[in-house]
Amino acid sequence: MSSESKLKFGRDVISVEDARTRLYPHAAKMAIEYVPLTQAFGRRLAVDVYADHPVPHFRRSGVDGYAVRTADIRHAAPESPVSLEVIERIPSGTMPKLTVGAGQAARIMTGAPVPDGADCVVMLEMTDSLQDAGAGAVGGADAAGSGAGTNVSIKKNLPTGSNITPIAGEITAGELLLPRGSLLGPGEAAILATFGYSEVPVSRKPNVAIFSTGSELLNVADALAPGRIRNSNSYMLAAQVEAAGGVPHIWPALPDDANQVQEALKRALTAADLVITSGGVSVGDYDVLVEVFGQWDGRLLFNKVAMRPGTPTSAALWQDKLLLALSGNPGASYVGFELFAKPLLKAMLGCAEPCAQTVSAYLDADYGKASAYPRYVRGTMRIREGQLWVKPAGIDKSSVMVSIKDADCLIRLPAGGQGFQRGELVKIDLVHS
Amino acid sequence: MSSESKLKFGRDVISVEDARTRLYPHAAKMAIEYVPLTQAFGRRLAVDVYADHPVPHFRRSGVDGYAVRTADIRHAAPESPVSLEVIERIPSGTMPKLTVGAGQAARIMTGAPVPDGADCVVMLEMTDSLQDAGAGAVGGADAAGSGAGTNVSIKKNLPTGSNITPIAGEITAGELLLPRGSLLGPGEAAILATFGYSEVPVSRKPNVAIFSTGSELLNVADALAPGRIRNSNSYMLAAQVEAAGGVPHIWPALPDDANQVQEALKRALTAADLVITSGGVSVGDYDVLVEVFGQWDGRLLFNKVAMRPGTPTSAALWQDKLLLALSGNPGASYVGFELFAKPLLKAMLGCAEPCAQTVSAYLDADYGKASAYPRYVRGTMRIREGQLWVKPAGIDKSSVMVSIKDADCLIRLPAGGQGFQRGELVKIDLVHS
Numbered sequence: 001m002s003s004e005s006k007l008k009f010g011r012d013v014i015s016v017e018d019a020r021t022r023l024y025p026h027a028a029k030m031a032i033e034y035v036p037l038t039q040a041f042g043r044r045l046a047v048d049v050y051a052d053h054p055v056p057h058f059r060r061s062g063v064d065g066y067a068v069r070t071a072d073i074r075h076a077a078p079e080s081p082v083s084l085e086v087i088e089r090i091p092s093g094t095m096p097k098l099t100v101g102a103g104q105a106a107r108i109m110t111g112a113p114v115p116d117g118a119d120c121v122v123m124l125e126m127t128d129s130l131q132d133a134g135a136g137a138v139g140g141a142d143a144a145g146s147g148a149g150t151n152v153s154i155k156k157n158l159p160t161g162s163n164i165t166p167i168a169g170e171i172t173a174g175e176l177l178l179p180r181g182s183l184l185g186p187g188e189a190a191i192l193a194t195f196g197y198s199e200v201p202v203s204r205k206p207n208v209a210i211f212s213t214g215s216e217l218l219n220v221a222d223a224l225a226p227g228r229i230r231n232s233n234s235y236m237l238a239a240q241v242e243a244a245g246g247v248p249h250i251w252p253a254l255p256d257d258a259n260q261v262q263e264a265l266k267r268a269l270t271a272a273d274l275v276i277t278s279g280g281v282s283v284g285d286y287d288v289l290v291e292v293f294g295q296w297d298g299r300l301l302f303n304k305v306a307m308r309p310g311t312p313t314s315a316a317l318w319q320d321k322l323l324l325a326l327s328g329n330p331g332a333s334y335v336g337f338e339l340f341a342k343p344l345l346k347a348m349l350g351c352a353e354p355c356a357q358t359v360s361a362y363l364d365a366d367y368g369k370a371s372a373y374p375r376y377v378r379g380t381m382r383i384r385e386g387q388l389w390v391k392p393a394g395i396d397k398s399s400v401m402v403s404i405k406d407a408d409c410l411i412r413l414p415a416g417g418q419g420f421q422r423g424e425l426v427k428i429d430l431v432h433s
Numbered sequence: 434m435s436s437e438s439k440l441k442f443g444r445d446v447i448s449v450e451d452a453r454t455r456l457y458p459h460a461a462k463m464a465i466e467y468v469p470l471t472q473a474f475g476r477r478l479a480v481d482v483y484a485d486h487p488v489p490h491f492r493r494s495g496v497d498g499y500a501v502r503t504a505d506i507r508h509a510a511p512e513s514p515v516s517l518e519v520i521e522r523i524p525s526g527t528m529p530k531l532t533v534g535a536g537q538a539a540r541i542m543t544g545a546p547v548p549d550g551a552d553c554v555v556m557l558e559m560t561d562s563l564q565d566a567g568a569g570a571v572g573g574a575d576a577a578g579s580g581a582g583t584n585v586s587i588k589k590n591l592p593t594g595s596n597i598t599p600i601a602g603e604i605t606a607g608e609l610l611l612p613r614g615s616l617l618g619p620g621e622a623a624i625l626a627t628f629g630y631s632e633v634p635v636s637r638k639p640n641v642a643i644f645s646t647g648s649e650l651l652n653v654a655d656a657l658a659p660g661r662i663r664n665s666n667s668y669m670l671a672a673q674v675e676a677a678g679g680v681p682h683i684w685p686a687l688p689d690d691a692n693q694v695q696e697a698l699k700r701a702l703t704a705a706d707l708v709i710t711s712g713g714v715s716v717g718d719y720d721v722l723v724e725v726f727g728q729w730d731g732r733l734l735f736n737k738v739a740m741r742p743g744t745p746t747s748a749a750l751w752q753d754k755l756l757l758a759l760s761g762n763p764g765a766s767y768v769g770f771e772l773f774a775k776p777l778l779k780a781m782l783g784c785a786e787p788c789a790q791t792v793s794a795y796l797d798a799d800y801g802k803a804s805a806y807p808r809y810v811r812g813t814m815r816i817r818e819g820q821l822w823v824k825p826a827g828i829d830k831s832s833v834m835v836s837i838k839d840a841d842c843l844i845r846l847p848a849g850g851q852g853f854q855r856g857e858l859v860k861i862d863l864v865h866s
Contacts, residue, residue, distance in 0.1 A: 037653060037668055038668070038671055038681065038683065041671070041672040041675045041676070042675070053657060055834075055835070056662070057657065057662075058659065058660055064715065091648060091649075091719050092647050092648060092649035092660075092719065093647065093648040093649030093650070093660055093661045094648075094649075094660060095659045095660040109719055110715065110761070110762075111647065111649055111662070111761075112649070112660065113659070113660040170833050170834065170835050171835050177835070178838075184672070185672055185676065185838065186669045186670075186672040186673045186676065186767065186837060186838075187669070187767075187834075187836075187837035187838025187839065187840065188672075188838050189665075189668040189669050189671065189672040190665040190666070190668060190669035190763055190834045190837055190838075191665070191834070191835060191838065192653075192668070193653045193663055193664060193665035193667070193668040193669070194662065194663050194665045194834065195663075196653055196654065196655075196656075196657070196663060197653065198652075198653040198654040214525050214526065214544065215524060215525060215526040215527075216524075216525035216526030216527075216544055216545070217526070219631075220470060220625075220626045220629060220630065220631040221629065221631040222629075223629075224486060224490065224629070226491065226528045226546070227491055227525075227526055227527060227528045227545065227546040228526045229489070229490075229544075229627065230626055230627050230628075230629060231626060232622075232623040232624075232626035232627045233623070234626070235470055235471070235622040235623060235625070235626040236619045236620070236622050236623035236626070237619075238471055238474070238622065239474040239617070239618055239619040239621075239622040240619045242474045242475070243474070243618065243619065248471065250471065282497065282543065286524050286525065286542055328543070328544075329543075330623055334619065334620075359816035359817075360816070360817075360818055360819050361816070361819050362819045383792035383793070383794070383821055384792075384793075385793055385858065386793050386794050386795045386820055386821050386858050387819055387820055387821070388816055388819050388820070388821055400603050401488070401603065401620075401623045401624065401627065402488070402603050402604050402610070402624060403620075404619060404620035404623055405611075405618065405619075405620025405621050405623075405624065406620065407620065425818065425819050432865065
């Protein structure tokens, strides 16, 4: 058997998990770069972020009202209000100057520091500002009536600590807030702003070179020609790369000549952090990557994976750079990217658990096709009455491109058996996790 | 009652749904702009995209093998193979020159056009190339043995149409492929590439001006000071704006002076497509937006919504531009954005159904707090054995910022009642939908 025939027909098949295990050690960690916080959304954190101060760092009032001593209001009620002397008003951002003593209160705003002496804050709605009660003021709302030197009538008894967030009530100093690899969304942005990260250490985005193979491929701007199709895989993969946090670079489609292909791939492997190809890995006469791998002067990591679609998915190493060669059908390319390239990119960006989240769901349609290898069927989820149902997205054939947009998960159907019935629990990988 | 007091205490409360109904008519539709396909990922389509040709536009082979007439192979089997004359080889992208007649076959590659006369394609693995069988070739894999003028031995009977995708088998000409407002991801990119969209008509991104209020606010780069905190809401909202498809612009925090505030807001309303503020809408003495709305020379749409957190959420119109004033606590700002600003931005970008998807889930914790208004609790989902469970994300107090990052849904708890028990079915809004 020739070396090329061996590569086409004598391949050793390995599991998806084993294939990942062979890839991950070669996931190059990206360098740190600092970007302004407003440009960091959607990026991944390059370091662990710890709290350098507690939150709040002062006893914080949760409401607008009066800071008082609970001992003073123990018998307060609407029909027996307690009158207290207002000694100060404390806007947010202002430190109290005075200590609240017996029979005293301080007017305080939401978010302001609670003065010493006070151990609860009574909401404005449960108070009356005394001086202005006869002058038509509404509750404590009239600004003129709530300053120092006036009195306030408290109409409710509250327990100690009411409406006060203690120091470190939200976050303790030294606490791990965001682990390295965290995707920066709104909640993370709030934390980073709170802790002064005007510049954020994020991982550099991996540059990913994308190739398609196939002499049938036209450029997107080309007019349609008989027997030919426009190159859609490169753009689909580019969108997948971007969603996974990388920078896609679409290279010209690969020619049919093995030497030229090898040269183009090595140029890309030199320039990029990862190279992804689609097509050319199967058993056809024009599957040029098979020929290239037959004479590859780097390491071949695998060239057959126990999965459908995408059985001939291959990976090779050249000077520490990874080349991931996906099967060429649109569905196979899509699935291959999600199973191998996305976790790889997330690992390069520092994620500790880069694989998609796997959960179980009820199958919402019979699925007749048994398979010698585990199947990864593009699926669409639906939640009904607290139950998660999943069914194949549109027509599930690896060549079908139109239904890729409807996939939000991959249904993992084990090998063998007689197919699957509606209502069975199956495992699914969440594509957007 | 003074006008300001009325705005603080005499507000008319409306439902979340009514508030949305008052906002949507003022969602300005964004203009169309054309961007290269590789820059269109994550954008929203400004037009409906229809198929201008069928897919495939020729009878397409799904495998590498031989295109044959089923009538010729009706009795083919491993022990009684049928020998056919190979008249041509058809790489992908090449139109067949000959018609397959009785007793004939054409060598064909995956994705290539099936020649006239042939009505099925036999996979290479089920064939033997005859000439080279004695010379150690493996199956039909040897390139030299599969050209024209040779013979092929077919070892399997297949039904008509096998391994052929008919014209329009995936997509019919004239079919609606992607409606206006579609978010462009990998599947959409593949469709746009297939139909020649090298430039994509997308909606211009809405510019959103973001303000925070509060004299306690420091800039992110500032050192912490007693009683003061760094402005985190503006950055959280900026990340939410970006995730919703807008361009965030963080303006300097608003001062305490109502006239200056009004002036800054009008400058922003002139410059941006939407203005969002956080804070200053409540009953505190320093809630400056209440004062501003008291003298507003545009329309006030609402200033109290039956919801927790965020009851004082307000909205106003000025010269056809919307100003959305969110409650200032981090949790209230977050929820207010998700309930009002995100659907508004999606509507501006052409989405027909801009609201988050609402589904039902099982409550995974008791929730004791009853409420006079419906509650929108930031929740974290978990799928267990096909069931969707949800629980409040971390500490659910509107002032707590650290748990916002853990929210992937809003749990909608209706008003009244005695709280909610673990195991109850509740409605949730999916934040990422």
